[in-house]
Amino acid sequence: MNDSQTVLTPEQAQQLVLARIDVLGIERVSLLDALNRLLARDEEATYDNPPHDNSAMDGYAVRFDDIASASAQQPVSLEVIEEIPAGTIGKKQVGPGQASRIMTGAPIPAGIDTVIKVEDTKRDGKSSVDIMAPEERGRHIRRRGEDMRTGEVLMSAGTRLMAGEVGVLASLQRTFVPVYRRPTIAILSTGDELVEIDEPLEPGKIVNSNTASLAAMVTAHGGVPVMLPTAPDIEDEIRRTIETALGCDFILSSGGVSVGDFDFVKKVLEDMEAEQVLWRVAMKPGKPLFFCLLRGRPFFGLPGNPVSSLMSFLQFVRPAVRKASGYAEGEWLLPTARARMHHLLNNPGDRREYQRARLDWDGDQLMADTAYRAQGSHILTSMLGANGVVVMEPGQRAEAGDEVGVQIIGDVFRPS
Ligand code: AMP
Ligand code: MG
Numbered sequence: 159m160n161d162s163q164t165v166l167t168p169e170q171a172q173q174l175v176l177a178r179i180d181v182l183g184i185e186r187v188s189l190l191d192a193l194n195r196l197l198a199r200d201e202e203a204t205y206d207n208p209p210h211d212n213s214a215m216d217g218y219a220v221r222f223d224d225i226a227s228a229s230a231q232q233p234v235s236l237e238v239i240e241e242i243p244a245g246t247i248g249k250k251q252v253g254p255g256q257a258s259r260i261m262t263g264a265p266i267p268a269g270i271d272t273v274i275k276v277e278d279t280k281r282d283g284k285s286s287v288d289i290m291a292p293e294e295r296g297r298h299i300r301r302r303g304e305d306m307r308t309g310e311v312l313m314s315a316g317t318r319l320m321a322g323e324v325g326v327l328a329s330l331q332r333t334f335v336p337v338y339r340r341p342t343i344a345i346l347s348t349g350d351e352l353v354e355i356d357e358p359l360e361p362g363k364i365v366n367s368n369t370a371s372l373a374a375m376v377t378a379h380g381g382v383p384v385m386l387p388t389a390p391d392i393e394d395e396i397r398r399t400i401e402t403a404l405g406c407d408f409i410l411s412s413g414g415v416s417v418g419d420f421d422f423v424k425k426v427l428e429d430m431e432a433e434q435v436l437w438r439v440a441m442k443p444g445k446p447l448f449f450c451l452l453r454g455r456p457f458f459g460l461p462g463n464p465v466s467s468l469m470s471f472l473q474f475v476r477p478a479v480r481k482a483s484g485y486a487e488g489e490w491l492l493p494t495a496r497a498r499m500h501h502l503l504n505n506p507g508d509r510r511e512y513q514r515a516r517l518d519w520d521g522d523q524l525m526a527d528t529a530y531r532a533q534g535s536h537i538l539t540s541m542l543g544a545n546g547v548v549v550m551e552p553g554q555r556a557e558a559g560d561e562v563g564v565q566i567i568g569d570v571f572r573p574s
Contacts, residue, residue, distance in 0.1 A: 182339040196484040197339035206303035211266040215275040218257040222272040222295040233288035273298035285436030295337035348414040368412040391420035412460030416446040443535035444470040463535035492565040497524040505550035517546035
């Protein structure tokens with residue numbers, strides 16, 4: 159059978175994967191552990207904040223009608239009847255011709271409609287103050303409920319909790335917060351040629367970088383990695399290791415899903431009666447992707463080439479992680495943008511190419527460079543500094559200065 163007839167487009171493959179992913183469920187975590195997590199319920203204000211009208215300034219609480227005519231030439235003198243620090247409720251009602259000294263945040267006493275900031279006053283004696291400037295009625299008073307009103311929905315389920323959200327949850331006195339669970343993701347590298355990063359590099363061997371880079375990807379995109387021991391290209395050993403991963407929410411393998419004589423991962427999964435969902439995607443790098451459900455668990459058989467496994471992760475595993483973690487549908491796939499090429503770029507092949515790119519700003523124009531390093535699927539150093547991916551359709555050609563579609567995979571800072 160002709161390969162091109164059986165190979166799926168990346169969009170088809172994404173749809174097939176995402177259709178098999180469920181939201182994991184909810185756990186309660188302590189407030190600071192909720193940072194970067196997704197809130198799992200709506201949060202309402204449980205009280206008015208500020209809880210009472212209070213002063214926005216250090217100054218004097220006055221009745222506007224008393225001070226309407228005040229000026230530097232003709233100050234108005236008021237009797238100071240009490241001092242109200244923040245955290246204290248004033249005890250005295252301010253009458254005509256009177257004022258209370260008040261600090262920022264202190265509740266506004268009865269009878270008051272205006273605060274004069276201390277810079278506009280002169281206090282010689284203890285018992286009186288001169289108001290040296292007029293002020294609008296109602297100035298420098300923060301109103302009750304301006305920040306939040308009892309019963310108002312402040313954050314809805316699915317909100318990503320950043321520092322501001324943590325602060326509001328603290329204001330609501332939430333010590334524990336219900337958030338969506340993050341998937342635990344087992345990572346299994348396969349290959350007779352692999353040595354671990356702390357083992358001697360014998361002739362003919364290569365260092366297993368995929369377990370580490372995939373674990374980093376998992377963490378970076380909100381999952382919890384579980385790094386399994388590497389399996390040699392022996393069916394029984396691959397199977398034994400996969401069985402130890404069945405307690406995890408997802409399983410990732412790298413290597414062994416191509417068409418080589420020792421590519422046993424697919425065979426082992428078939429023997430374990432996994433339900434195959436897809437194999438092979440029309441993309442470069444990353445064609446040999448295998449996705450199945452193993453006893454209900456999503457299992458991603460990623461290609462072994464170091465760049466391919468990371469690109470496949472970004473296109474297929476990341477969206478699945480985000481769906482499972484409670485993100486809304488529009489937030490599953492990578493964000494995209496348009497950029498102009500720094501240089502000529504060609505895709506003469508018959509598969510869509512995902513080229514590692516460095517994106518930067520030339521004034522207001524987003525620019526893409528894919529030539530800072532070679533692009534082979536074995537060139538892991540092409541990921542260094544890559545904050546984007548240029549997406550090139552088969553036959554597409556972009557001259558220097560032409561617009562291309564890009565995916566954003568890292569921070570794109572605008573030089574100041
Ligand atoms: P495979 O898909 O098993 O045929 O592997 C494809 C290529 O990726 C081969 O050159 C492997 O040596 C390389 N490779 C496979 N697994 C890893 C890994 N864990 N770390 C680094 N390179 C790998
Ligand atoms: Mg292999």
